[in-house]
Amino acid sequence: MSQELHPITKAIRIQTTKTGQSEHSTPLYLTSSFTFDEAETMRAAFADENDNNIYSRFSNPNVDEFVAKMCALEDVEDGFATSTGMSAVFSSFMALMKSGDHLLCCSSVFGSTYTIVNKYLPRYGITCTLIPANDKDAWEAAVQPNTKMLFLETPTNPQLEVIDLEHAGKFAKKHNLIFNVDNCFATPLLQKPVEYGADVIIHSATKWIDGQGRVLGGVIVGRKDLINEIYLFCRNTGPAMSPFNAWVLSKSLETLDVRLQRHCENALKIATALQSNPNVSWVKYPFLASHPQYDIAKKQMKLGGGVLCFEIKGGVEAGRKFLNSLELLSVTANLGDSRSIASHPASTTHSKLSDDERAAVGITPGLIRVSAGLEYADDVLRDIEQALEKSRG
Numbered sequence: 248m249s250q251e252l253h254p255i256t257k258a259i260r261i262q263t264t265k266t267g268q269s270e271h272s273t274p275l276y277l278t279s280s281f282t283f284d285e286a287e288t289m290r291a292a293f294a295d296e297n298d299n300n301i302y303s304r305f306s307n308p309n310v311d312e313f314v315a316k317m318c319a320l321e322d323v324e325d326g327f328a329t330s331t332g333m334s335a336v337f338s339s340f341m342a343l344m345k346s347g348d349h350l351l352c353c354s355s356v357f358g359s360t361y362t363i364v365n366k367y368l369p370r371y372g373i374t375c376t377l378i379p380a381n382d383k384d385a386w387e388a389a390v391q392p393n394t395k396m397l398f399l400e401t402p403t404n405p406q407l408e409v410i411d412l413e414h415a416g417k418f419a420k421k422h423n424l425i426f427n428v429d430n431c432f433a434t435p436l437l438q439k440p441v442e443y444g445a446d447v448i449i450h451s452a453t454k455w456i457d458g459q460g461r462v463l464g465g466v467i468v469g470r471k472d473l474i475n476e477i478y479l480f481c482r483n484t485g486p487a488m489s490p491f492n493a494w495v496l497s498k499s500l501e502t503l504d505v506r507l508q509r510h511c512e513n514a515l516k517i518a519t520a521l522q523s524n525p526n527v528s529w530v531k532y533p534f535l536a537s538h539p540q541y542d543i544a545k546k547q548m549k550l551g552g553g554v555l556c557f558e559i560k561g562g563v564e565a566g567r568k569f570l571n572s573l574e575l576l577s578v579t580a581n582l583g584d585s586r587s588i589a590s591h592p593a594s595t596t597h598s599k600l601s602d603d604e605r606a607a608v609g610i611t612p613g614l615i616r617v618s619a620g621l622e623y624a625d626d627v628l629r630d631i632e633q634a635l636e637k638s639r640g
């Protein structure tokens with residue numbers, strides 16, 4: 248077709264070259280390595296003189312199809328898919344920074360990212376300053392002569408803080424920093440960090456991209472020169488995505504747009520209803536007018552996303568009772584599934600932290616995170632309401 252296709256169409260139509268079987272759906276290339284008819288072709292492949300696949304740690308047709316779709320959706324030049332979201336985060340740090348560099352990282356980031364930047368990066372001589380999500384002065388004060396990268400996620404997990412990408416992009420440019428965004432919660436369909444100058448964009452494909460809680464996966468996309476550095480790091484260190492997972496995730500991208508619309512619709516409906524629930528102190532959702540960064544969310548996101556959170560009255564004990572009283576929602580450590588999920592960080596993921604440590608990372612005693620699934624929203628809401636009632640006193 249003469250006209251450029253929309254990214255949503257590309258996410259459905261990009262496909263590996265058809266084999267002699269004229270298949271409609273992409274076949275699964277479950278192979279560790281690829282063969283060569285001639286030594287010369289193999290030599291040229293290793294010398295980067297042709298694009299032949301060599302070994303699935305480097306590239307694989309299923310993985311390439313998934314990456315090409317993600318690049319189309321994020322509107323960027325290049326990408327590399329990894330085994331998990333965390334290997335994507337870690338590889339982006341290790342490939343793009345070196346001993347002596349300094350990282351600025353928003354204080355409210357996913358727990359494992361927090362551990363990497365505070366525990367592991369310093370072992371390799373990379374220091375990190377945590378900056379409060381929306382304190383512009385603190386960002387300026389934290390810049391050092393050796394600051395190399397700005398890393399953030401928005402909306403954050405699980406506090407749903409929204410960070411101003413326009414400000415972050417200008418800040419990164421002013422200080423000549425690599426601007427690295429974890430876009431897991433929004434997905435490229437709700438928010439495009441590249442429009443604000445992001446150099447590298449990361450996803451845990453395990454979440455909304457899969458959408459049915461089946462496989463783990465991660466992807467890093469962005470500027471070609473930076474992705475090449477990441478590719479070389481990953482090619483040698485080995486956090487490759489499996490072809491099977493890539494096949495599942497590529498298929499999932501075909502339905503991401505329609506799924507997300509229902510997830511967001513359900514999340515907004517549940518969040519709105521819970522605002523007047525007597526057992527709840529507050530509700531947070533990026534597209535509720537009461538959200539502290541509502542204006543920023545409206546500016547940079549198309550819809551509010553599939554996750555909402557609220558504070559149950561009665562603290563940690565009420566949170567536990569709430570989880571025990573749910574009849575429909577799943578109690579599990581994931582999000583972005585077709586089935587609605589509830590979690591209570593204070594008694595689970597963050598239970599080993601002291602009250603003060605939890606407060607420092609924004610985890611209040613009664614914080615409940617809900618990932619809105621694709622069920623009929625009233626059924627999900629009724630289950631949450633009856634569990635709230637049972638968690639009282």
Ligand SMILES: Cc1ncc(COP(=O)(O)O)c(C=O)c1O
Pocket residue numbers: 331332333334336357400404429431432450451452453454463464465
């Ligand atoms: C924002 C964010 N980034 C990264 C990750 C890590 O992804 P994975 O579990 O695929 O390693 C998660 C997981 O929940 C997440 O929520």
